[in-house]
Amino acid sequence: MAAVPDFETYCRELFDHKTAFGKPEVLKGYRVLSCTQYILGPSCASYLAELGAEVIKIEAPRRGEPMRHTTPFNEPLLYPLSRWVPEAGTGLGFFGANPNEEFISLDFHRPEARQAMLELAAKSDVMVQNYRPGTFDRWGIGYQHFQKVNPRIVYQWLGGFGGWGPGRVRASYDILGQAMGGAFGITGEAADRGGTPAKHTIWLADYWGGMMAAVTILAALYWRDTVSGEGTFIEYSQVHGVTRQLESALPLYGRYGIRRERWGNWDTELCVHGIIQCGKSSYPGSKNPQETEVGYILVTAHTDEDFKKLCDVMGRKDLATTYAKHDDRVKAENQGPIYDALEAWAKDKTKEDVATLLDKAGINNQPVWNAKEVSEHPHWKLRGAVQWIDDPIYGDLHHQGPAFKMSDTPPRIKWALKPVGADNEKVYSRLLGWSKEKIAKMEEAEVI
Amino acid sequence: MVNQGLVLTCAKCSTKNFLDPYPFWNFAGNTKCAGCDTLYAVKFAKGQLLSGPTATTGKADLLPGFAEDKNGAAITGEGKIRPAPQARPDPFSGKQKQITQSVRGKPVSGRPLKKEELVGSRAKFIVDLHRI
Numbered sequence: 001m002a003a004v005p006d007f008e009t010y011c012r013e014l015f016d017h018k019t020a021f022g023k024p025e026v027l028k029g030y031r032v033l034s035c036t037q038y039i040l041g042p043s044c045a046s047y048l049a050e051l052g053a054e055v056i057k058i059e060a061p062r063r064g065e066p067m068r069h070t071t072p073f074n075e076p077l078l079y080p081l082s083r084w085v086p087e088a089g090t091g092l093g094f095f096g097a098n099p100n101e102e103f104i105s106l107d108f109h110r111p112e113a114r115q116a117m118l119e120l121a122a123k124s125d126v127m128v129q130n131y132r133p134g135t136f137d138r139w140g141i142g143y144q145h146f147q148k149v150n151p152r153i154v155y156q157w158l159g160g161f162g163g164w165g166p167g168r169v170r171a172s173y174d175i176l177g178q179a180m181g182g183a184f185g186i187t188g189e190a191a192d193r194g195g196t197p198a199k200h201t202i203w204l205a206d207y208w209g210g211m212m213a214a215v216t217i218l219a220a221l222y223w224r225d226t227v228s229g230e231g232t233f234i235e236y237s238q239v240h241g242v243t244r245q246l247e248s249a250l251p252l253y254g255r256y257g258i259r260r261e262r263w264g265n266w267d268t269e270l271c272v273h274g275i276i277q278c279g280k281s282s283y284p285g286s287k288n289p290q291e292t293e294v295g296y297i298l299v300t301a302h303t304d305e306d307f308k309k310l311c312d313v314m315g316r317k318d319l320a321t322t323y324a325k326h327d328d329r330v331k332a333e334n335q336g337p338i339y340d341a342l343e344a345w346a347k348d349k350t351k352e353d354v355a356t357l358l359d360k361a362g363i364n365n366q367p368v369w370n371a372k373e374v375s376e377h378p379h380w381k382l383r384g385a386v387q388w389i390d391d392p393i394y395g396d397l398h399h400q401g402p403a404f405k406m407s408d409t410p411p412r413i414k415w416a417l418k419p420v421g422a423d424n425e426k427v428y429s430r431l432l433g434w435s436k437e438k439i440a441k442m443e444e445a446e447v448i
Numbered sequence: 449m450v451n452q453g454l455v456l457t458c459a460k461c462s463t464k465n466f467l468d469p470y471p472f473w474n475f476a477g478n479t480k481c482a483g484c485d486t487l488y489a490v491k492f493a494k495g496q497l498l499s500g501p502t503a504t505t506g507k508a509d510l511l512p513g514f515a516e517d518k519n520g521a522a523i524t525g526e527g528k529i530r531p532a533p534q535a536r537p538d539p540f541s542g543k544q545k546q547i548t549q550s551v552r553g554k555p556v557s558g559r560p561l562k563k564e565e566l567v568g569s570r571a572k573f574i575v576d577l578h579r580i
């Protein structure tokens with residue numbers, strides 16, 4: 001067998017994110033129209049943009065899509081919102097779901113806009129939109145209309161409940177999807193610890209929905225380009241997407257009639273395998289109230305051997321005897337006393353203190369990190385998971401990098417976002433042949 | 449009065465007052481037209497307008513986040529719209545501060561701009577950073 005570099009060296013050199021810009025982009029040449037808002041639709045288009053597709057985001061003139069205005073604390077931080085509204089800004093909530101895209105504006109309601117949309121569709125490979133069911137058909141820019149000008153177009157519609165059925169005509173959001181799809185039924189505190197469902201702070205259902213839709217688009221492009229030559233209409237239901245991830249909850253109900261319950265930060269199948277509170281802050285001298293909070297750490301010691309080691313570290317050999325077998329530890333009535341003992345032991349420690357002790361004993365653990373701790377960790381910096389980008393419009397920005405690596409055609413972040421309509425001249429003149437005068441006239445009439 | 453929910457179009461001067469979804473989502477009280485200072489009582493629940501806008505007297509509880517006159521020109525300034533804010537007040541001074549640098553000390557476009565400060569859709573001071 002020929003000698004090859006060790007795996008760590010091989011991966012480091014192959015996937016070095018700093019070399020990404022010297023390599024080709026895997027989806028270069030595909031053009032995607034993105035009439036999307038909030039996170040579900042935009043994230044779908046942005047995954048394609050990270051892979052090199054030319055994604056043209058189309059927003060309402062002047063103010064753009066709503067996510068620019070729904071952000072942490074609703075405080076606009078990136079200026080200008082658009083060249084017409086420079087005194088307002090885009091909120092940071094817009095981050096992460098719109099990188100690498102070109103931004104144009106268009107008022108879909110106007111007849112001139114419909115014509116422009118059809119002309120853009122004729123020159124594009126993919127359309128992504130996440131308005132309420134039937135809205136774009138009502139405006140004459142649905143799949144059935146696009147198909148007439150471009151039979152090869154792949155048209156992805158993402159909605160809450162699907163395009164047909166009695167429950168379809170409602171607005172949906174990530175949180176609604178998680179509530180209706182069943183996620184909140186199993187996420188949150190156990191009944192004897194409050195029993196409340198817990199909303200995930202990041203919009204997981206939107207981001208994973210966007211990813212599933214992106215995968216489906218690639219499948220449809222494969223079908224078009226290698227088999228049929230024809231486009232596809234794709235429907236993605238946000239609520240169904242949540243239900244799709246419920247793993248054992250549905251078969252458990254189907255077999256026994258049992259409803260899987262919430263079990264907080266512990267695990268119903270493994271013990272110890274959960275998050276405990278550590279009584280001391282990691283930043284004891286800090287004046288920042290965010291840093292005076294106590295810490296948390298994930299501890300996983302569910303095998304008999306690891307649990308015994310954990311009990312030794314805690315100085316509680318009695319627990320190792322009482323709960324020697326996993327079948328005993330995992331019982332609901334026994335998990336409480338075990339985790340209570342762990343938290344009592346960690347009460348005078350920071351999460352780092354606990355991690356050090358557990359590392360020394362060979363017990364798997366991970367302190368619960370905040371954004372600062374994630375941003376500053378050398379492992380994630382080295383791998384490009386967190387990046388500083390010199391954004392050509394907004395300056396120095398801290399950004400999350402693509403989560404996957406590709407050896408020859410790596411994904412990359414070129415810019416974070418752009419103001420509303422920033423690429424109007426480029427796109428309308430290059431793709432539709434509009435003159436400078438026509439663009440000015442359309443701008444004045446607020447069609448674009 | 450044109451009832452547009454979170455866009456309050458003034459009956460007197462046709463100014464479009466944009467009532468930002470987050471602060472106005474469940475708001476009940478008085479807001480003020482940025483164009484002519486007419487005071488309006490409004491009540492929203494979950495972003496839906498339950499009552500108003502009704503002309504009233506007194507003081508404004510919350511100003512619009514943004515406003516445009518009938519020609520589409522932005523209306524700005526103290527007492528007209530809420531000042532362009534930042535994420536939160538500085539924890540030490542208690543005052544809101546405008547961001548000009550990232551946490552590692554490099555320039556960012558984090559303050560309200562004027563049209564004359566733009567080159568296309570970019571702030572001139574950012575364009576200058578990238579000048580070859």
